[in-house]
Amino acid sequence: MTRFSGKVVIVTGSGSGIGAATARRFAQDGASVVLNGRTREKLERVTTDLEPDRVLVQTGDVSDQGDAEALIAAAVERFGRLDILVNNAGVVPTGPLLEASVADWRKVMAIDVDGVFFCTRAALPHLIRSGGNIVNVSSVSGLGGDWNMSFYNAAKGAVSNFTRSLALELGERGVRVNAVNPGLTFTDLTEDMKGDTALMKRFAERIPLGRGAEPDEVADVIAFLASEDARYVTGVNLPVDGGLTASNGQPKQA
Numbered sequence: 581m582t583r584f585s586g587k588v589v590i591v592t593g594s595g596s597g598i599g600a601a602t603a604r605r606f607a608q609d610g611a612s613v614v615l616n617g618r619t620r621e622k623l624e625r626v627t628t629d630l631e632p633d634r635v636l637v638q639t640g641d642v643s644d645q646g647d648a649e650a651l652i653a654a655a656v657e658r659f660g661r662l663d664i665l666v667n668n669a670g671v672v673p674t675g676p677l678l679e680a681s682v683a684d685w686r687k688v689m690a691i692d693v694d695g696v697f698f699c700t701r702a703a704l705p706h707l708i709r710s711g712g713n714i715v716n717v718s719s720v721s722g723l724g725g726d727w728n729m730s731f732y733n734a735a736k737g738a739v740s741n742f743t744r745s746l747a748l749e750l751g752e753r754g755v756r757v758n759a760v761n762p763g764l765t766f767t768d769l770t771e772d773m774k775g776d777t778a779l780m781k782r783f784a785e786r787i788p789l790g791r792g793a794e795p796d797e798v799a800d801v802i803a804f805l806a807s808e809d810a811r812y813v814t815g816v817n818l819p820v821d822g823g824l825t826a827s828n829g830q831p832k833q834a
Contacts, residue, residue, distance in 0.1 A: 583807055585610035588659040590651065592642050592699060593669030595622030597767030598717060598802075601795035602666055605803050607634060614638055614655040617669070642669050642695030652702040662706035664806045667696040667739075668717040672769050673731050685731050692735035696742065704755070713756040713814075715805050716743050717798075720763045720821050736761075740817045747815030756814040758805045763821030764792035785832065788823030 589606045593599040595617035603626055607613045612634040615623045623637045638654045640647030655662055670692045673684040696716060707714065721729060722736030743759040750757055764783050766774055770792070773779055784790050801820045804810055819825045 582610035584664075584803075587611045587663040588614070588655060588661050589664040589666065589806070590614040590616065590655050590662065590699070590703070591666040591668055592616045592651075592695065593717075594626060595619055596626075597769065598762065598765060598795045598798045599666075599668040600626045601799035602668065602802050604630070605796065605799040606664070606806075607631070609803060611664075612636075612659045614651070614658070616640060616642065616651050641691075642667075642699055643690035645694075645698045648695065648698035649702045651699065652706065656706055661710050662703055663710045663712040665699060665703045665707065665712070665714045666717065666802060666806070667699055667714065669695050670717065670735075672729075674729050676728050677730050680731060688731045688735045692732075693738045693742075696739055700746070704750075707755050708750075708753050711754045713758070713806055714743075714746070715802050716757070716759040717802070718743065718759040718761045718817060720761050720819055720825055722759075723761055723817060723819065723825060743817060744815050751814055756810070758810070758814060758816045758818065760798060760801050760805065761817050761819045761821065761825075762793060762798045763787065763819070763824045765795060765798055766792050767795055786824060786827070787821070788826065791822065793820060793822065 584606055589611045591599050591603045594603040594615040603613050603615050607630045614636045616638050617623050618641050620639050627635045636658045638651050640651055642648045671688055673688050716739050718739040719736040721733050722740035725733050743757055746757040798820050
């Protein structure tokens with residue numbers, strides 16, 4: 581497929597999981613892809629089967645304003661333009677409020693919220709020029725609450741509403757802004773959960789499709805939102821959750 585031929589895409593947090601799958605998906609569809617993360621070795625492993633002339637690895641921490649600005653600048657310097665920004669980098673702290681630390685709060689806000697803000701702010705002049713778009717990776721945790729995940733809920737709730745607000749602001753300038761809201765997805769961050777048989781059974785009981793997602797299933801939806809197929813879609817927080825959020829929360833009945 582070549583529906584992104586000639587397009588330039590930045591994917592933050594692309595060393596593994598949803599980010600890696602998304603970078604590969606855009607590359608397979610013909611895009612030039614800029615991979616970002618803090619560990620070069622992980623990023624380079626993702627690029628091993630991609631065309632070298634359409635790939636740039638740019639290490640950096642998006643929670644640092646300078647690194648975020650350098651990422652955007654490097655992409656434009658290498659490829660001459662920017663069409664799509666996928667804000668994917670994130671961390672998932674868990675634990676009761678009174679047991680979690682202030683440092684944990686600051687870390688999740690810095691990466692999950694500040695990182696989206698810094699990259700978006702730096703990218704916007706280029707996206708306005710190209711008529712491009714942004715896809716933020718939020719979460720079902722940005723649409724409702726979880727037990728013992730208040731820090732993450734606050735951060736992803738901010739991303740979800742930032743998405744809506746920017747869509748209002750930027751529509752008249754030709755820039756679409758959407759988000760995906762994945763449920764349980766099998767990545768490095770959920771590896772321990774996947775091995776917990778009892779926990780997976782409880783998830784399966786709550787998810788109508790009966791399982792968690794693979795990263796490429798989320799990447800496919802990101803690619804759709806970034807594509808011309810979604811040219812009249814903006815301001816959407818799209819659950820990619822196997823039907824989890826279709827429920828009103830009541831238990832399954834006979």
